[in-house]
Amino acid sequence: MTTVIKNGTIVTADLTYKADVKIDGGKIVEIGPNLSGDETLDASGCYIMPGGIDPHTHLEMPFMGTYSSDDFESGTRAALSGGTTMVVDFALPAPGQSLLEALTMWDNKSTRANCDYSFHMAVTWWSEQVFKEMETIVRDKGINTFKHFMAYKGALMVDDDEMFASFQRCAELGALPLVHAENGDVVASMSAKLLAEGNNGPEAHAYSRPAEVEGEATNRAIMIADMAGCPVYIVHTSCEQAHEAIRRARAKGMRVYGEPLIQHLTLDESEYSNPDWDHAARRVMSPPFRSKQHQDSLWAGLASGSLQVVATDHCAFTTAQKRFGVGDFTKIPNGTGGLEDRMPMLWTHGVNTGRLTMNEFVAVTSTNIAKILNIYPKKGAILVGADADIVVWDPKRSKTISSKAQQSAIDYNVFEGKEVTGLPRYTLTRGIVAIEESTVKTREGHGEFVRREPVTAVSKALSTWKEITSPRKVERSGIPATGV
Numbered sequence: 001m002t003t004v005i006k007n008g009t010i011v012t013a014d015l016t017y018k019a020d021v022k023i024d025g026g027k028i029v030e031i032g033p034n035l036s037g038d039e040t041l042d043a044s045g046c047y048i049m050p051g052g053i054d055p056h057t058h059l060e061m062p063f064m065g066t067y068s069s070d071d072f073e074s075g076t077r078a079a080l081s082g083g084t085t086m087v088v089d090f091a092l093p094a095p096g097q098s099l100l101e102a103l104t105m106w107d108n109k110s111t112r113a114n115c116d117y118s119f120h121m122a123v124t125w126w127s128e129q130v131f132k133e134m135e136t137i138v139r140d141k142g143i144n145t146f147k148h149f150m151a152y153k154g155a156l157m158v159d160d161d162e163m164f165a166s167f168q169r170c171a172e173l174g175a176l177p178l179v180h181a182e183n184g185d186v187v188a189s190m191s192a193k194l195l196a197e198g199n200n201g202p203e204a205h206a207y208s209r210p211a212e213v214e215g216e217a218t219n220r221a222i223m224i225a226d227m228a229g230c231p232v233y234i235v236h237t238s239c240e241q242a243h244e245a246i247r248r249a250r251a252k253g254m255r256v257y258g259e260p261l262i263q264h265l266t267l268d269e270s271e272y273s274n275p276d277w278d279h280a281a282r283r284v285m286s287p288p289f290r291s292k293q294h295q296d297s298l299w300a301g302l303a304s305g306s307l308q309v310v311a312t313d314h315c316a317f318t319t320a321q322k323r324f325g326v327g328d329f330t331k332i333p334n335g336t337g338g339l340e341d342r343m344p345m346l347w348t349h350g351v352n353t354g355r356l357t358m359n360e361f362v363a364v365t366s367t368n369i370a371k372i373l374n375i376y377p378k379k380g381a382i383l384v385g386a387d388a389d390i391v392v393w394d395p396k397r398s399k400t401i402s403s404k405a406q407q408s409a410i411d412y413n414v415f416e417g418k419e420v421t422g423l424p425r426y427t428l429t430r431g432i433v434a435i436e437e438s439t440v441k442t443r444e445g446h447g448e449f450v451r452r453e454p455v456t457a458v459s460k461a462l463s464t465w466k467e468i469t470s471p472r473k474v475e476r477s478g479i480p481a482t483g484v
């Protein structure tokens with residue numbers, strides 16, 4: 001059966017033009033005027049864009065003594081409802097656990113996904129076994145990214161020597177390291193001091209993670225990647241200090257990517273001063289929300305190209321879970337939701353305000369990350385042959401965000417009460433209509449794993465350059481005799 005999306009305007013990362021889109025067998029098969037098919041979707045007044053790709057989610061993630069509350073079913077339903085058609089989650093081996101064993105656990109969870117997905121593999125410890133398994137993960141399992149946590153001391157954190165070893169391995173394999181960049185030693189020390197001084201509320205979480213903690217770690221990760229000879233992707237870039245390190249490195253020709261979150265772009269640190277403990281604790285995440293000056297820096301980075309991707313780090317905990325940290329902010333599970341709201345919030349605060357063009361919106365929500373992850377143009381494109389992961393975007397549809405109407409399983413929404421203008425009329429996952437305005441038609445288990453091959457054009461270019469400029473022994477003919 002063929003489907004034709006008619007009467008809309010196609011918006012991609014580099015073009016805006018009027019045409020119909022024909023879909024067959026889950027793929028785009030034709031783009032042009034006056035197309036017809038078995039089923040028609042009317043896109044009058046709408047933009048036809050590549051579905052969003054969220055490269056940073058934590059669905060059903062074991063963390064801080066509990067599990068994040070959205071699983072692959074509710075999380076991907078929330079994603080589709082907001083126009084996102086692919087998520088990339090993190091397989092997290094416990095320290096000492098085999099990477100392959102962890103991947104099997106995540107494979108089992110993801111069978112319920114409503115949209116396509118992939119995984120990043122985390123390196124949470126280092127050994128000969130991890131070194132060897134990284135190759136299997138890349139070559140056999142179709143995963144070309146490895147995540148490193150510089151924070152969460154005593155749990156997921158790796159030290160510089162482990163990170164350097166893993167980055168070198170990434171360089172050999174043509175893989176891309178991802179980094180959560182916060183100085184975990186400093187955070188642990190500041191947290192202990194704050195607690196000892198009686199500062200135990202959710203606001204102390206933000207005090208324990210100032211922007212310098214993130215800026216220092218971001219710069220360190222970038223320098224370590226440069227020495228290892230690999231590109232690097234910094235997740236949840238939240239502040240000017242981190243953005244500056246990324247900007248500076250890119251200006252020097254280093255292959256560095258930065259990913260702000262929709263939460264950091266639109267919510268600020270004043271949330272932690274709220275007198276309601278629950279309100280503040282629900283917004284505890286790492287890095288924490290920042291000041292408006294930091295937000296301006298992130299928006300400028302998206303417009304100028306020094307930051308490339310807007311994600312969510314969707315890691316949703318209920319109020320009851322957040323209350324594990326009453327009396328001790330270090331026990332509040334870190335994480336916030338955003339999957340359903342990323343695209344409408346970014347459109348409202350980016351495109352509708354003139355901070356971003358529509359094409360930049362597509363670039364930062366879909367196309368750029370598809371290229372970075374080496375899945376373009378299967379994903380992130382409106383092109384013949386691409387997967388029909390499409391959002392038909394109605395720039396006039398609006399709503400007030402409310403947890404009562406959301407798909408996410410938790411009992412609140414950090415964007416509660418925000419007005420958004422710009423919402424999906426239809427969201428299609430491989431040609432299937434999953435969302436029709438507020439009607440949810442998702443199919444549990446429809447989502448498929450997306451393989452991602454290593455050795456991108458960027459990693460090939462970088463390894464060529466590193467080979468040409470690598471240290472060479474100086475051959476000498478007349479070597480002086482040693483001693484007197």
Ligand SMILES: NC(=O)NCCC(=O)O
Pocket residue numbers: 058180284285286287313315334335336
């Ligand atoms: N960001 C956060 O607070 N929670 C999720 C885990 C992580 O990405 O650090």
Ligand SMILES: [Zn+2]
Pocket residue numbers: 180235236286287
């Ligand atoms: Zn993180």
Ligand SMILES: [Zn+2]
Pocket residue numbers: 056057058313315
């Ligand atoms: Zn995360």
